[in-house]
Amino acid sequence: MTCVTEPQKRIPVRSDVDVVVAGAGVAGVFAALGAARAGARTALVERFGNVGGNIGPGMIVNGHMISGRACPEVRYECTVYPQLYGLGREFLDRYAELGGGSLPPVKETFYAWDASIASYVAQTMLEESGVELLVGTMVADPVMDGHTVRGVYIETKSGREAVTARVTVDATGDADLARRAGARVLHPRNEYHELDGHAPTGMGISYLVGGVDWPAFNQAKSNHRPARKDLEWGAAVLGDRAAGMGLLLPALRQAVETDGYEPNPTVELDGVPVEFDTGALSPLPAPGIAQGSGKVGRVETVDTGNGAHMAALETHLRRRIFEHVMMYRRYVPGFEQACLLAVAPFLGSRGGPCISGDYTLTMDDCRAGRRFDDVLYLYGEFRALRYTAAQGRPLWVDMPYRALLPKGLEGLLAVGRSASGIPDTLLRNRMGCKVMGQAGGTAAALAAARDETPRQLDVRALQERLLEDGFYLGDRFRLRELGLV
Ligand SMILES: Cc1cc2nc3c(=O)[nH]c(=O)nc-3n(C[C@H](O)[C@H](O)[C@H](O)COP(=O)(O)OP(=O)(O)OC[C@H]3O[C@@H](n4cnc5c(N)ncnc54)[C@H](O)[C@@H]3O)c2cc1C
Structure with a gap:
C-alpha cells in the first residue's frame, strides 16, 4: 500500500x-x-512551547542579534539600512535592558541565557499586543478555497482544529505552508557556495554541557605539545579537520582506537552520504558551562523541507552529540565530570526551500543595490555589503514586496527565510527577518482590513503605513519618486 485515503471529517474552528x-x-x-x-x-x-525560533528554543543567539559588520564604515545595524528599526528596535532595547548579549560592543555571549531573554521579550511583546498565542501547536495543511489560502489546520492535544483567517502568513522558515498549498519552491544549489559561503543551507543544533573544570582544561591545554604520532594519525584519518585541534586530537585518537568511536560520521540521505560533525566545545560566561554545535555538511542533497531527511539528520546528530560528550568525559582533561545539560529541540537552518515569488531577490540585485518601486525597506545582505564596500561604497538593496507573494496563490504571504531569495540563505539575516516580518504582518493586516488579497493590496498604502511606523524607504528624492511625499 503506497497511499491511504484520509476520511473526510468536520473540523472545529x-x-x-x-x-x-x-x-x-x-x-x-x-x-x-x-x-x-x-x-x-x-x-x-x-x-514548540516557546517563541523565537532560532534565537529562542534554537539557542543560536550569536552573530550579533543584528549581524554582519560589513566594513569599518558600515555600522553594525547593517543588515537593514542604519536609520531603520521598526519593532526590531523596541525588541532589542528590551532585550538589552534584561542583559541580553551579542549586542555591540560585544563583550560576551551566553547563548542559552540570551535565548531565554529573547523568547521572554518576544512573548511579552506578543501578549501586550493582544496576539492569540497558540504554542505547542503544529500547523498542518492550509485551509484552501481553490487557489486561495483561508487559514490553517492545526494539531493540538485536542486533536485537529482550524484557524480561519482573511490573510495567512507563512513564517515556517522553509515555506512549509506554501508548499503544502501547492506553491512552486526554489531549492538550495551547490553552486550557491560561490555567492555565499554559507550556502546551501548551513545547519546547526546547539547544545550545552555542564560540570566542566575549565581551569584544569586550560592548564592541560597550555602544557599540551602535539605528538608527531597524533599529527600523522590526524592527517591520515581526519585530513584538514585535524589542523588546530590541539588537545582534542589525542583524545579523538584514543576514542577511535579504544572505543571504536567513528572519526568521520556520515548519514545517508537518499543513498548519498552527508557528513556531519559535533566540533569542539567552547566556554560560556558561566562557571563550568560549555557550548557546542552539531553541524551538517553543506550539500544540496540535504532538503530541510523533507521530513525523512530531517528525521535522519536529527537522530544521527543527537546520538553523536551524546557520544561526543562521553568522548570528552573519558579523554579530555577537565571534562571528567561533564554532563550533557540540554540540546536545542530542533536542527536550525540558514537556508532551505523558499517560495518562488512574484519576484525573487538575487545576490546580483544586492550587489547592484537595485531599486524597486514596491520597496518595503532597505536590506543589507552582509556579503553584498562587504563586496560593495570593497568596491568603494556599501550598497543597500530595496526589498521588494513581491518577494513575499508566492506565485499562483492568493491569501498567503511568506516572510523570513520562506520569502523568495537566491541563494537560499540570502534573506536569512536576523534583523532583516524581523523587519520583513513586521512589513509582511502590516501588509496582511491592511489587506484584511480592506477585504483585499495581499496581491491586490495597494503598495503605496502599505509604504505609507511603514513610513508612519518608522521604516526607511529612501531619502526625500526617492520618496518623491515613489509618490510618497
Ligand atoms: C547555526 C546557525 C547559525 C546562524 N547564525 C546567524 C547569524 O550569526 N546571524 C544571522 O543574522 N542569522 C544567523 N542564522 C540564521 C537565522 O537564525 C535564520 O535565518 C532565522 O532564524 C530565520 O528566521 P525565520 O523566522 O524565517 O525562521 P526560524 O527562526 O527558523 O523560525 C521558524 C519557526 O517556525 C516554526 N515552525 C516551523 N514549522 C512549523 C509548523 N508546521 N507548525 C508550527 N510551527 C512551525 C519553528 O518552530 C520556528 O519557531 C543562523 C542560523 C543557524 C541555523
Missing part, C-alpha cells in the same frame, strides 16, 4: 481571525506583532 501567522520564529514573531499593532485580530501558531 478554534479561531476566526484577520491574520494567522504560521511559525513563531524570528520573522513570525514580528509578523504577528506588525499585524496586531496595525489593528488586526491576529493568531500566531508555534509547534
Whole structure:
C-alpha cells in the first residue's frame, strides 16, 4: 500500500481571525506583532512551547542579534539600512535592558541565557499586543478555497482544529505552508557556495554541557605539545579537520582506537552520504558551562523541507552529540565530570526551500543595490555589503514586496527565510527577518482590513503605513519618486 485515503471529517474552528501567522520564529514573531499593532485580530501558531525560533528554543543567539559588520564604515545595524528599526528596535532595547548579549560592543555571549531573554521579550511583546498565542501547536495543511489560502489546520492535544483567517502568513522558515498549498519552491544549489559561503543551507543544533573544570582544561591545554604520532594519525584519518585541534586530537585518537568511536560520521540521505560533525566545545560566561554545535555538511542533497531527511539528520546528530560528550568525559582533561545539560529541540537552518515569488531577490540585485518601486525597506545582505564596500561604497538593496507573494496563490504571504531569495540563505539575516516580518504582518493586516488579497493590496498604502511606523524607504528624492511625499 503506497497511499491511504484520509476520511473526510468536520473540523472545529478554534479561531476566526484577520491574520494567522504560521511559525513563531524570528520573522513570525514580528509578523504577528506588525499585524496586531496595525489593528488586526491576529493568531500566531508555534509547534514548540516557546517563541523565537532560532534565537529562542534554537539557542543560536550569536552573530550579533543584528549581524554582519560589513566594513569599518558600515555600522553594525547593517543588515537593514542604519536609520531603520521598526519593532526590531523596541525588541532589542528590551532585550538589552534584561542583559541580553551579542549586542555591540560585544563583550560576551551566553547563548542559552540570551535565548531565554529573547523568547521572554518576544512573548511579552506578543501578549501586550493582544496576539492569540497558540504554542505547542503544529500547523498542518492550509485551509484552501481553490487557489486561495483561508487559514490553517492545526494539531493540538485536542486533536485537529482550524484557524480561519482573511490573510495567512507563512513564517515556517522553509515555506512549509506554501508548499503544502501547492506553491512552486526554489531549492538550495551547490553552486550557491560561490555567492555565499554559507550556502546551501548551513545547519546547526546547539547544545550545552555542564560540570566542566575549565581551569584544569586550560592548564592541560597550555602544557599540551602535539605528538608527531597524533599529527600523522590526524592527517591520515581526519585530513584538514585535524589542523588546530590541539588537545582534542589525542583524545579523538584514543576514542577511535579504544572505543571504536567513528572519526568521520556520515548519514545517508537518499543513498548519498552527508557528513556531519559535533566540533569542539567552547566556554560560556558561566562557571563550568560549555557550548557546542552539531553541524551538517553543506550539500544540496540535504532538503530541510523533507521530513525523512530531517528525521535522519536529527537522530544521527543527537546520538553523536551524546557520544561526543562521553568522548570528552573519558579523554579530555577537565571534562571528567561533564554532563550533557540540554540540546536545542530542533536542527536550525540558514537556508532551505523558499517560495518562488512574484519576484525573487538575487545576490546580483544586492550587489547592484537595485531599486524597486514596491520597496518595503532597505536590506543589507552582509556579503553584498562587504563586496560593495570593497568596491568603494556599501550598497543597500530595496526589498521588494513581491518577494513575499508566492506565485499562483492568493491569501498567503511568506516572510523570513520562506520569502523568495537566491541563494537560499540570502534573506536569512536576523534583523532583516524581523523587519520583513513586521512589513509582511502590516501588509496582511491592511489587506484584511480592506477585504483585499495581499496581491491586490495597494503598495503605496502599505509604504505609507511603514513610513508612519518608522521604516526607511529612501531619502526625500526617492520618496518623491515613489509618490510618497
Ligand atoms: C547555526 C546557525 C547559525 C546562524 N547564525 C546567524 C547569524 O550569526 N546571524 C544571522 O543574522 N542569522 C544567523 N542564522 C540564521 C537565522 O537564525 C535564520 O535565518 C532565522 O532564524 C530565520 O528566521 P525565520 O523566522 O524565517 O525562521 P526560524 O527562526 O527558523 O523560525 C521558524 C519557526 O517556525 C516554526 N515552525 C516551523 N514549522 C512549523 C509548523 N508546521 N507548525 C508550527 N510551527 C512551525 C519553528 O518552530 C520556528 O519557531 C543562523 C542560523 C543557524 C541555523
